[in-house]
Amino acid sequence: MLRLKLYYHAKPYLPWSLRMAIRRYFAQRKRKRYQEAWPIDPSSSEAPANWNGWPEQKQFAFILSHDVESQIGYDQLDKLLQIEESLGFRSVVNFIPKGQYRVTEERLLNLKERGFEVGVHGLYHDGKLYNSLTRFENRARQINQYLKNWGATGFRSPLMHRNLDWLHKLDIAYDSSTFDTDPFEPQPDGLGTIFPKWISNPKSERDKSKFTSASHESTAPKRPSTGYVELPYTLPQDSTLYLLLKEQTIDIWKSKTAWVAKHGGMAFVNVHPDYIDFENTGNQSQYPSAIYADFLKHVKREHADQYWHTIPNEVANYFRNCDS
Numbered sequence: 030m031l032r033l034k035l036y037y038h039a040k041p042y043l044p045w046s047l048r049m050a051i052r053r054y055f056a057q058r059k060r061k062r063y064q065e066a067w068p069i070d071p072s073s074s075e076a077p078a079n080w081n082g083w084p085e086q087k088q089f090a091f092i093l094s095h096d097v098e099s100q101i102g103y104d105q106l107d108k109l110l111q112i113e114e115s116l117g118f119r120s121v122v123n124f125i126p127k128g129q130y131r132v133t134e135e136r137l138l139n140l141k142e143r144g145f146e147v148g149v150h151g152l153y154h155d156g157k158l159y160n161s162l163t164r165f166e167n168r169a170r171q172i173n174q175y176l177k178n179w180g181a182t183g184f185r186s187p188l189m190h191r192n193l194d195w196l197h198k199l200d201i202a203y204d205s206s207t208f209d210t211d212p213f214e215p216q217p218d219g220l221g222t223i224f225p226k227w228i229s230n231p232k233s234e235r236d237k238s239k240f241t242s243a244s245h246e247s248t249a250p251k252r253p254s255t256g257y258v259e260l261p262y263t264l265p266q267d268s269t270l271y272l273l274l275k276e277q278t279i280d281i282w283k284s285k286t287a288w289v290a291k292h293g294g295m296a297f298v299n300v301h302p303d304y305i306d307f308e309n310t311g312n313q314s315q316y317p318s319a320i321y322a323d324f325l326k327h328v329k330r331e332h333a334d335q336y337w338h339t340i341p342n343e344v345a346n347y348f349r350n351c352d353s
């Protein structure tokens with residue numbers, strides 16, 4: 030813990046390559062220590078109670094998301110989305126409202142017209158969102174304004190920090206700041222499932238009674254109206270695989286997807302446009318775009334007709350109205 034504190038204290042003064050070397054050293058040790066629970070945690074495969082499966086009798090859900098971290102990512106975003114579009118995929122793009130770049134109206138409109146979803150990624154990207162309840166409440170008010178203005182229903186915290194109780198203060202249909210298993214994150218405890226999970230608001234007694242009476246009508250939503258769906262990402266993030274662990278192939282994504290498919294869960298990945306090398310420049314802080322393209326082609330080819338592919342807002346909607 031002290032080692033970690035010292036590292037974060039010194040971090041701003043260290044060059045990127047040295048910081049990365051330190052992180053890689055610890056990541057390799059962690060990888061060995063957690064080999065029974067990462068990238069696959071066998072205990073996370075159990076379906077929710079009364080689970081009826083995915084729409085159209087599909088075996089699993091296949092979902093794509095992007096967190097745009099910096100101006101580089103904002104500028105490169107379209108190249109990434111074009112790869113998805115050319116293969117018939119869509120994703121959610123999570124923007125930081127008060128980050129390095131300015132999100133334009135035109136961009137939001139353009140994304141939605143093309144069938145992509147827009148989500149909110151924190152307020153700032155400073156790792157301080159959950160430092161105190163007062164700060165969170167103050168930021169939550171601003172985040173709610175962005176959710177409304179951008180027509181967004183989903184949220185993801187920077188650095189996958191989270192407090193699922195506090196997230197009830199956001200006007201969201203879903204959150205995706207969790208994962209089934211990811212010991213490499215600063216808050217390393219996983220949600221322990223590869224399925225969506227309903228997070229009901231314990232404070233909402235009024236809504237609970239509404240839920241009880243409404244649940245007798247077949248057309249009414251089956252869950253209380255206050256709460257949100259938690260959608261854990263279940264494939265390792267690109268930054269973990271290709272920057273931290275220096276993987277050279279898509280083998281881990283392939284085998285995890287096959288495992289998720291076998292158990293009928295969600296294969297949900299987070300890819301950052303910031304870290305992708307689209308021009309084959311050999312940039313050390315990026316990985317080749319062919320990696321991601323190859324993975325999408327693999328899923329399309331090897332799992333044809335097996336997956337329900339849609340944007341996370343639709344998954345949350347479906348799950349919210351599920352009979353479980």
Ligand SMILES: [Zn+2]
Nearest residue numbers: 096098187188
């Ligand atoms: Zn981020």
